[in-house]
Amino acid sequence: MLELLKLILRNTLRHKLRSVLTLLGIAVAVMAFMLLRTVVTAWNAGVEASAANRLITRHAVSFVFPLPYAYRDRIARVPGVERVTFAVWFSGVYIDKNQFFARLAVDSHTFFEVYPEFIVDPKEFEAFKRERNACIIGSEIAERYRLKIGDVMPVDGDIFPGRWEFVVRGIYRPRDKTTDPTSMLFHWHYLEETARKQGDSRAGQVGWYVSRIGHPDDSPAVSQAIDGLFANSRAETKTETERAFQQSFLSSMGAVMTAMDVMSFVIIGIILLVLANTMIMSARERTHEYAVLKTLGFSGRHIFFLIAGESLLLSFLGSAAGMLVTFPAVAGFQGALPKGWFPVFYIEPRTIVLGCLAGLLVGFAASLIPARRAATLRIVDGLRYLG
């Protein structure tokens, strides 16, 4: 067996230029496959991070219309709802318009209970609660802008006009890789007070409510009960699971994402064709040798093993090279994008597994036709083959 592996290795290196070009083709394709999968994953990160026990209640007409603050207590009384929090999309400009990340006014008493994946040091959290214009920022934001506790973040309001100065009192850590580490959260009461002072019509309004429910199975009934409370009111609501909410948020780009998804698998097909072409050429050139091996007593299974082994070796080396290149490529891609475009952008373990599986599958599939042909070759035909 070891000797046959040696023969596989030597056959792989027989036409160095062809092998190198094939390896490069596979590596580039695997890199493109993994990069596309990473973009799709990043795009769907919000959906993936969704908790099964959270419901989002928004205005029935559109997400951009606010809901009355008074809804909070009524939602909290709905059977099945354990905790309610809310948030307002603040937006604003920090440094310049290219510095994009979520800036939200939240109910500081409840928000971190409903979102346990945002981990804040208890001391920092206490300090945050005590200060009206305090904020908590994600670890990546702190790193990106070199912000530390006590620093001031000046933000020019766009939706809510004025110059806002927030003091960093906490830096949250994401619990896992799918949690957005790029948000900035501050007291809704600070926003509310300012809005009231300025006579802003948005005073007393919130962007959306988030309810933590006891059991995910109850989500249809609870959603219906919440929306039932506000039916025929001036601000009817639409309640759905966090996952459904995130998906509807992404639906505008759905066609592009589907295309990228499809493209990533088309690339696998391209690798298959590249490798199959190489293997068919190689096996055809060695028809005579395979006949000789069979003459010496090697069986069709041995010949199949030789060709499939060579194909798998090529695909393995190409995939490994492609994967290695993917890490800097993903980092470079992220660096080239405007800051904050994808809050969560990393190569998922699932993507790596998919890349490996694709490599193995392609390696085996590409060898099937030439290996079967050579394995079933009649010796006398093979010996007569001139190539």
Place this chain on the structure above:
Amino acid sequence: MPPPLIEIQNVSKSYHRDTLEIPVLRNISLSIAEGDFVAFMGPSGSGKTTLLNLIAGIDRPTEGRVLVAGTDLTELDESALAEWRSRNVGFIFQFYNLIPVLTALENVELPLLLTPLAKPERRGHAETALKIVGLGDRMRHYPRQLSGGQEQRVAIARAVVSDPTILVADEPTGDLDKASAEEVLALMERLNRELKKTILMVTHDPHAAERARSIRHLDKGELA
């Protein structure tokens, strides 16, 4: 009198091209004793190589039986036939047919990969075979680094390394110059005389055929 090593009983072989049936061998019967050295001669298309292929178990007759050392080759399936070949037949081809990515030693070792021998034993046998053919100093050379005559001698070493029952040689000197051909024929003669190997050789060359103990002529698929 001992039973013949090879018995060919009423063997016919035809090939089909589209709907056309092309007979190559017609009702051939032949016996070859153990230790014999037989040369098959005849014009191109007379069926010499086909007969050799049938005896070596790399092709099957359309009719008749081929028995080698009591084994009826026509009754063996493909995998049994492959195993039988690995134990009983050594092949010498006109164009040597060495594997170009393997050294002389590795080429000779190839048939032994199908045996239960451990690597040191395999290496030992392969080295001995190469020394027998006079290539003890060329073991690490690749085929491209050897002359035609040397390549054919490596092929002979590969053919004898597993100590097969019969050696079949298809035009073994057909691609060699006169001196190299002489060396190869002398080697085959030695294998037959000293190691008692049964050798079947197809050749066009009357000079090569003279080295055999007997010569059989084929013409239009029949033994003359």
